[in-house]
Each structure stands twice: as C-alpha cells, then as structure tokens.
Amino acid sequence: MQNKPTVLVVEDEASLVTLLRYNLERDGYRVVEARDGEEALIVAAEETPDLILLDWALPNLSGIEVCRRLRMRAESRNTPIIMLTARGEESDRIRGLDTGADDYVVKPFSMTEMLARIRAVLRRLRPALSEDLAEFGDIAIDRVSRRVRRSDREVHLGPTEYRLLDHLIQHPGRVFSREQLLDAVWGSDVYVEARTVDVHIGRLRKALIANGERDPIRTVRSAGYSLDEQMKVTAG
Amino acid sequence: MQNKPTVLVVEDEASLVTLLRYNLERDGYRVVEARDGEEALIVAAEETPDLILLDWALPNLSGIEVCRRLRMRAESRNTPIIMLTARGEESDRIRGLDTGADDYVVKPFSMTEMLARIRAVLRRLRPALSEDLAEFGDIAIDRVSRRVRRSDREVHLGPTEYRLLDHLIQHPGRVFSREQLLDAVWGSDVYVEARTVDVHIGRLRKALIANGERDPIRTVRSAGYSLDEQMKVTAG
DNA sequence: CGCCTTTGTTACGATGATGTGACAGTTTTA
DNA sequence: TAAAACTGTCACATCATCGTAACAAAGGCG
Missing domain, CATH: 1.10.10.10 (Winged helix-like DNA-binding domain superfamily/Winged helix DNA-binding domain)
Incomplete structure (x- = not known):
C-alpha cells in the first residue's frame, strides 16, 4: 500500500472517532487514536503523525494545553493541528488561532468540509505529502x-x-x-x-x-x- | 483524449481573467467567463461547466452567496468549486469551505499552483461528469x-x-x-x-x-x- | 595490525497476494 | 417458462514478497 499520511484523532466521543476513522481511511489516510490529552502526547511522540485532529474539550488535559505542549516539542513543532470545538465554545483565542492550531472546525461539521480542511491544511503545511x-x-x-x-x-x-x-x-x-x-x-x-x-x-x-x-x-x-x-x- | 473540460471563471478583474484564460486554454481547458455573481449563476446553468473558479469578492452577489446557490441546484450540486480569496480574507476562507467550495486559492497565486489545484480537484471529483x-x-x-x-x-x-x-x-x-x-x-x-x-x-x-x-x-x-x-x- | 562492531549480501522457508476455474443462486432474455 | 447471462464466493495453484539467519565485508579503535 502507498505511504499514507497519518492522522492522529484526539477525541473522547467514541462514535465520532469511528465516523472520522471510516471517512479518513476511505480518503487514504492512516488513522491513530487517543482518548484524552495525556494519551495524545504519548501517541504523538510515538507516531509522529502528519496531522492532528484535536478536540477542544478533553478529559485530563484540555485541548489547548495539549496543543501548547505539542508546540514545545521538537518533533511536533511543525505538525499541523486542527481543533474541534463545539458550537458556543468559540472563544476569541480559537477564532484567532493563536493557540497554535492551524485551523479549527465547529461541531457538528459535515464530513465533506472536514476532509476539505484537512487537505487544505496539509497542502499548505506539508506540500510534499499531497x-x-x-x-x-x-x-x-x-x-x-x-x-x-x-x-x-x-x-x-x-x-x-x-x-x-x-x-x-x-x-x-x-x-x-x-x-x-x-x-x-x-x-x-x-x-x-x-x-x-x-x-x-x-x-x-x-x-x-x-x-x-x-x-x-x-x-x-x-x-x-x-x-x-x-x-x-x-x-x- | 476526451472533450475539453469547461472551466467557468467568475472574476471581475479583467486582467486576471485574461491571464487565467490564456493559461487554462494552454492546458487544454475550454474557458467561459462571468463578471459578477448574477452572470455566474446564469452561465453556470447554460454551460454546466466541469469546474468553477469563483472570486470571493464580487459585485452584485458575493462569492459565498453564489456558491451557496450553486449548491442548491441539481445540475451544479456536484460541480467542483475553487474559491479565490485575497490575502487577509483568511477567516472567510473557512466560511468558504463551509459553504461548499472544494478548495481555495489565496491571491496572488502562481499559475503553476493554480493549474495543479485544478487538476487535483478534477481528478478527485470529476468521475460524475463523463x-x-x-x-x-x-x-x-x-x-x-x-x-x-x-x-x-x-x-x-x-x-x-x-x-x-x-x-x-x-x-x-x-x-x-x-x-x-x-x-x-x-x-x-x-x-x-x-x-x-x-x-x-x-x-x-x-x-x-x-x-x-x-x-x-x-x-x-x-x-x-x-x-x-x-x-x-x-x-x- | 588484531579485535570488535556495524553493515552488505545471500539463501531459504514462510507468508501473503493474485489468477482462475467451478458452482450455486439470481436476474434477464427470448 | 425455459434458457441464457450474470453474479458473488470459494478452492486451489502459482508466484512475489517477506523476515530471518548466516556469513562476508568494511569500519573503528587501541
């Protein structure tokens, strides 16, 4: 099989993870998962994913905190991050994307849109991949x-x-x-x-x-x- | 090869249209034009293009509005749309993808990149139109x-x-x-x-x-x- | 130069992927 | 309605590829 880009999905809602995994894999990505912030940091280090989908509201460590820590590490400093936020959680910090995320998506989102965002972000930040x-x-x-x-x-x-x-x-x-x-x-x-x-x-x-x-x-x-x-x- | 794919260019800046037409035709596309949003909707209906390049900032109807309306019509529901946005309209790019655009390009862009995007989008989405x-x-x-x-x-x-x-x-x-x-x-x-x-x-x-x-x-x-x-x- | 570590290369059994004929069930055609 | 065409699945043969061990070669170091 081709060398697929790896996407790390950090999300605690199982049904959403399943849905994302199905669609991402159908679009040619390899998917790895993490349920909470701590796991996210570990998996990110092990897998060095090409892109991270990060839920804003997480058990253990908040998405923003995870984001901040990822940005401090050499191996994930340049990894694109897309934040998932629920409607109503859109604080100005997220809008400004100054948390270090490269894009954000408001739940509920359409899968078409999500895939388009992912392609767009990867193309912008990882030209070699696309x-x-x-x-x-x-x-x-x-x-x-x-x-x-x-x-x-x-x-x-x-x-x-x-x-x-x-x-x-x-x-x-x-x-x-x-x-x-x-x-x-x-x-x-x-x-x-x-x-x-x-x-x-x-x-x-x-x-x-x-x-x-x-x-x-x-x-x-x-x-x-x-x-x-x-x-x-x-x-x- | 097959018949030439038709590209509808919706853009009010004449010099940019000329440039696009020249390069697109050289790459084997047929080009039709529209100056503003209203014209875009009419031409899209008449020509059923294979791809639409849509400027975000348009007289009459905004690009986003055009995009939304195109998506509501049966004959253009599946037509790929690439949005053109100016630097600084970045946050609108997000709304653009929400609205149903399949990709976006930030002005000013290189023609090589634009042609590559077009090929990519067509390759991904065109099977419907045969x-x-x-x-x-x-x-x-x-x-x-x-x-x-x-x-x-x-x-x-x-x-x-x-x-x-x-x-x-x-x-x-x-x-x-x-x-x-x-x-x-x-x-x-x-x-x-x-x-x-x-x-x-x-x-x-x-x-x-x-x-x-x-x-x-x-x-x-x-x-x-x-x-x-x-x-x-x-x-x- | 000898000794040890690291890398290059080969052979080979195991595994996995693919091509193909057969077959039973279903749909279409005459 | 009977015949023909088509479909999906299996079983089996075949071939490509894989991972590993074994040994040769090269590098590093005193």
Whole structure:
C-alpha cells in the first residue's frame, strides 16, 4: 500500500472517532487514536503523525494545553493541528488561532468540509505529502500511478521498498534510524527485527542502481540511512 | 483524449481573467467567463461547466452567496468549486469551505499552483461528469450506446465489467484499491468481498484480450489495479 | 595490525497476494 | 417458462514478497 499520511484523532466521543476513522481511511489516510490529552502526547511522540485532529474539550488535559505542549516539542513543532470545538465554545483565542492550531472546525461539521480542511491544511503545511509526484535527483516517484522511474527507466519495487523510498524522499537528506523506519514504513504495531531494514535498503539499492547509476542512499554508521543530497548535484 | 473540460471563471478583474484564460486554454481547458455573481449563476446553468473558479469578492452577489446557490441546484450540486480569496480574507476562507467550495486559492497565486489545484480537484471529483466517448489506447467506450470496442472489434462486457472499465478509464494510470473500486463501481452501500473485484478484473481482462492483444490492466501488488499507461505508447 | 562492531549480501522457508476455474443462486432474455 | 447471462464466493495453484539467519565485508579503535 502507498505511504499514507497519518492522522492522529484526539477525541473522547467514541462514535465520532469511528465516523472520522471510516471517512479518513476511505480518503487514504492512516488513522491513530487517543482518548484524552495525556494519551495524545504519548501517541504523538510515538507516531509522529502528519496531522492532528484535536478536540477542544478533553478529559485530563484540555485541548489547548495539549496543543501548547505539542508546540514545545521538537518533533511536533511543525505538525499541523486542527481543533474541534463545539458550537458556543468559540472563544476569541480559537477564532484567532493563536493557540497554535492551524485551523479549527465547529461541531457538528459535515464530513465533506472536514476532509476539505484537512487537505487544505496539509497542502499548505506539508506540500510534499499531497504532491502526486516526488522527485529526488533523477529519481521520480508517481504516487497516483504508483510508478518509480530513474532517468527514463522504469524501476520495479516491491511494496515495502516502494514505501521505504516514498518515506525517505519526503525528507530528503534526513537520517532515519532503523527504528524510525520501522515505525513509519512497517507501522508501529508490527514486530520485526531492526536488521530487516538493512535487507530492504539493500533491495531498494539494487533496484535503483541496476544500470550502474550512483547509489542514492547514504549509510550513516550507527545512526541509520538517508537519501544522499550529494547525489542531486553530483549526479550524472 | 476526451472533450475539453469547461472551466467557468467568475472574476471581475479583467486582467486576471485574461491571464487565467490564456493559461487554462494552454492546458487544454475550454474557458467561459462571468463578471459578477448574477452572470455566474446564469452561465453556470447554460454551460454546466466541469469546474468553477469563483472570486470571493464580487459585485452584485458575493462569492459565498453564489456558491451557496450553486449548491442548491441539481445540475451544479456536484460541480467542483475553487474559491479565490485575497490575502487577509483568511477567516472567510473557512466560511468558504463551509459553504461548499472544494478548495481555495489565496491571491496572488502562481499559475503553476493554480493549474495543479485544478487538476487535483478534477481528478478527485470529476468521475460524475463523463463524456459520451472515452478512449484509452485502442480501447473505446461509447457511453451512449453502451458499447465497447477494441481496434475495430466489438467487445461484449457484462454490466459490472462495463462499469469497471468505465471507472478505470476515467483516470488512466491511476491505481485503485479494491475498496475504492467497490465504492465506485458497486456502490458504497453494498457489501461484497474485496476479492470479488479480482474475479471481475479477470473477466474484464479475458474479454479485452480475447484476440491475443496486450493486457491493458496493470496489477499493482498489494495496492490494486490501474489501466496501464505504458500500453498507450507500446501498443501496436 | 588484531579485535570488535556495524553493515552488505545471500539463501531459504514462510507468508501473503493474485489468477482462475467451478458452482450455486439470481436476474434477464427470448 | 425455459434458457441464457450474470453474479458473488470459494478452492486451489502459482508466484512475489517477506523476515530471518548466516556469513562476508568494511569500519573503528587501541
């Protein structure tokens, strides 16, 4: 399956969570849940979601407080947040969006509108995610037709190698540990050996350099892997 | 390719209209114009455009009001609408999405971005509006007579296979998951096994390659099916 | 240079996804 | 109303892909 954007839904009303999950998954997102503020902070750290839907009224920690704390952490500082508020709770702070949220939606909302908001926010803040086409040097990956090409040559990748490349290409140059890659590409719920990542990196390399091209993947000893930004300039 | 999609541009600033028309036509669209809200409603009814670009600030009727009214009419209920808003009208953007716009663009915008948005919205929402004739490589499907032919040979398809091909051909190259196909072809309310899609894909293939022609359908392991764009160029 | 850690690579059994024929039930056609 | 067409599901064969262990190679360090 494609590398889906992950959405964290923080909401205590179970029926609403179910509804959101159904529609979000149908629109191509991966959904993770949290019931209250504390859980939200934990899950946000574990999953590093691409977007957070945050209910304003939560048990334990208020939505605003969660929002504030998320904004203080390095890994979620730039994660888009959409606030859910009930009619009548629209204080000026929310209207001004100065709580750190990027948008807000008033309950009850139409699902069409919610999905449009999500697309809009993601597009504004995470262009790489909503792009149908991602390129890195002479490597291009088309997420619609699910094809990978390297300088006019079609490259065949297995599902895992495809997701792996997709993830790497979303953060060019950034080094990912094996654990991070397992979380992002395999999913945080599956248990596989960290060394398995090596094997798939190997398979990905093999497919990408089949024509004697330069290896686009950089190994960072005792740290992990990344796309090699050198390649962009040195490529030939 | 099919008939050109029609785009209705609702905008009172003449220079912007000219610019949009030029670029849209270059990208293969047919362009019709309206200067104000009233005219927009009239033209929308006459032309039944495939997409509407709607300025938020208009003489006569505000963009939001136009949007609301368009949404109330049967013939434009499902027409995608992209709102144009000026910087600083950000909060109105939210109301715009409430009203039923599918996307919005903040002025000033880059033309590249605008064209990309248009493609994205059309790709997401257009299946409803179909041309009478669709072609893909040497395959042609006539929606009026409900006939399918492959290079001068008439191909007989059952109802489900016909709808399946019809859906695939509307987004050539795009990979659909089994679930997406069930939603689109069977309807979102029926419950059938995902594997049923495989069987019908098989039947569709069998009918299409009865004369030993190339298989136009691509299987993407663990993802779904798509029309194989390679076929267009490789076909003989 | 030896020793240890880390990474690359291969082989292989297990798992999972897909293609296809058969079949029973249902709908449409003649 | 009988025949034909169509539908959804299953069973089974086949093939791709997966995860892991094992070993080779490379790097780091004294």
